[in-house]
Amino acid sequence: MLRITLAQINPTIGDIAGNIALMRAAAAKAHADKAQLVVFPELSLTGYYPGDLLDEPGFLARIEQGIADLLEASRSTPGLHWVIGAPLHRTGPGKSLWNSLLVLCNGNECLRYAKQLLPTYNIFDERRHFEPGPDVARVLRIGDTRVGFLVCEDGWNDERHDYDINPFERLADAAPDLIVSINASPSNLGKREQRHALFSAASQHHNLPLLYVNQVGGHDQIVYDGASFAVTPAGGVVFEAPAFVECTHNLDFAQGVFTSPAEAGAEELPPMEFYRRQIVLGLRDYARRCGFTKAVIGSSGGIDSALTMALAVEALGADNVIGITMPSRFSSTGSVSDSVSLCQNLGIRLLEHPIRDIVSQYGSGFDAAFAAPLQGLALENLQARIRGTILMEYSNSFGHLLLTTGNKSEISVGYCTLYGDTNGGLGLIGDLYKTEVFDLCRHINHSAGREIIPVAIIDKEPSAELAPDQRDTDSLPPYPVLDVILKQLIEGKRLEGAERTQVQTAFTELVGTAEGAALVARIKKMIARNEYKRRQAPPILRLRSRAFGSGRQMPIAARYEF
Known part of the structure; x- marks a missing residue:
């Protein structure tokens, strides 16, 4: 049996000492609970996403010292393997950093894996600082269990919709008993259900159980919900940690099955x-x-x-x-x-x-x-x-x-x-x-x-x-009508489920009339002409799949066709 502690922590970007303190506390608890593996989120050392802090020499030096401090800290928990995320230097052409996963134990580095798929869409811009890792699978034996590792986006391409390579498939070929994925997956309406569906399908496809550990907390406009989970090929999601709170939780893994010494108390939240x-x-x-x-x-x-x-x-x-x-x-x-x-x-x-x-x-x-x-x-x-x-x-x-x-x-x-x-x-x-x-x-x-x-x-x-x-109706159509138009124009195919069907139906009916088509054209023009205001406005908390800010980058001085 392998006892695993998932550590759903709330790291602060740039606070390397503070983030190490969070990891030390979680690891100490894991060791006291007799765990052999403690898993932290993606880039847990620096917080996700450090942005152009990664261009600062002083920051990179602090990262190196932080890794050294974590190696030393791992000596205080004999036999416990720490799975952490951190930027690591690389050599050769391209960017000078990898978005990496490290496994530390007893003061030694046991495994190193570099994230292969770097998202550069919506709110993500990892290619700005990182080079894709090599197309290799990394597996480590811990006790009687062969554990394979992925970093966030590496697990999202099992159907090859977005990238030519599929790290999940390559890792499955290495025949681990369990996959551990570390993540910094931002929260938005419908994201939890999307994660569950995608990783349940991948688990079933490759006949492999998987543990998904996510960070929690707010960083500027972005909020991470945690909601870490475990899936099995037969059972789908068999465990989920609470959303929007820091927590550590122990799972026992043996012969492809997860068991939990305590209930997690997860729940599906209605939209409001x-x-x-x-x-x-x-x-x-x-x-x-x-x-x-x-x-x-x-x-x-x-x-x-x-x-x-x-x-x-x-x-x-x-x-x-x-x-x-x-x-x-x-x-x-x-x-x-x-x-x-x-x-x-x-x-x-x-x-x-x-x-x-x-x-x-x-x-x-x-x-x-x-x-x-x-x-x-x-x-x-x-x-x-x-x-x-x-x-x-x-x-x-x-x-x-x-x-x-x-x-x-x-x-x-x-x-x-x-x-x-x-x-x-x-x-x-x-x-x-x-x-x-x-x-x-x-x-x-x-x-x-x-x-x-x-x-x-x-x-x-x-x-x-x-x-x-x-x-307001002196200047704008009634809000139920306006919101249908805005949802279709701003989010469109990113809408999920019933909302997408409802919006598309109402929008099609609206543009089917001359008056409605003219109204839509007017709203398109208003959206385009007010980009300059949004560019100067304060940051807003992202709740939906496409929010104003880094997730929607439109030019101010441009010719728009209405």
Whole structure:
């Protein structure tokens, strides 16, 4: 029997000493539990993905020292094999690094394997720094078990859709008893199910059991869910670790079968609960790693800021979140009273900073300088920019992280003000379509069994309140229609399952009419013309398969055909 400890850790990019401390603690527990193998995620030494830190000589020297420290640490756990991930130097033409897997035991390096398939699509850009490893299989005997090793993408090409070579097939030819795959697989809606289906099929195809160990935690826009698992040819997924939490878990492996001394408590999350947990973890880690303990949010009395505040409270605690309401002469009575109710429900402080007089002074100055009244779009955007400035003043003065509140529907078509409501350090709901914002608010209330987000806010007709009697539908189609168009244009074939069928059906019906086709053409133009705004906006937490940011790289100055 081989006892394996999967170590689903939350490494910090660049914090080599801190990451080693995480690995030492997990390895010590594994040794105490009499494990022979402890498995850490991909690039566990540096965190995934270090990016251009890998171009820094000082960083590379720290990596080398880190590997030496891990070799020494392995002496303190006799007989325990540590499977770690780290960048390693290589020689010859091409890039100077490999994305490598190392097996360490008793102060010695027992095995070295370099990742062969380097993803360079969507949010990935590994070919920027790494050279593909040689087309070889690496197997190590640990006790009576022959263990073969893969690194993340190497296991995703069993059907040869994306690469000419298939490391899984080459490893299967070496006839191991078990495959161990180390991963840094980002989380998005539908990703868990995709992993399970792909690796279950590969396990059955090659008649090989497999252990899949993934990292957890938020890094900038990307969140990793962990959710490590084991599959067998006959049983499919037979074990899964919890999602969105750090954990270590022991599995016993013998004669192709995994057994677990304790239950893991994994669960399938419905979409809204998935969004909620991913956002909360993403914000918590972003704030912690950037040195923030508190957040500030502009409270408009609308649904976007309400949802942002509720999620921030869950991530950081009510004592660490501040709301600021900034009424103007166009603000409705409800925008302030609803903000008061929301903050009372959340248990957070609400501060008020009216902007009526500031707007008036800007108007007088504009008229005096340019002999023209300040009106229309310029006046509307001015209000948003004044509010953004006030929020940044507060952030600078008191050290709070400013959270921006734009949703994906509005960001897509530029229904936001650059240097105004786009100000901030992080966007929590920028990958949620507006219809999903409503759904997540209802889910939060339902889960709490009480009204966290006031129903008056959820039921209110969306409005920017920057002009008299303004409504979002003055500028945009109804959000259910807009979101169908946006999902098809932005995500398209990346949509999964029932959502893909629903969106394609509705979109086909829409473009089947002259009015609908004209609307789609208009939305295409709005998306293209507002790329410059998205390029300057703060990072947003990625929730879906294609999010704005590194996962969608479009030019600003280009000719688009509509």
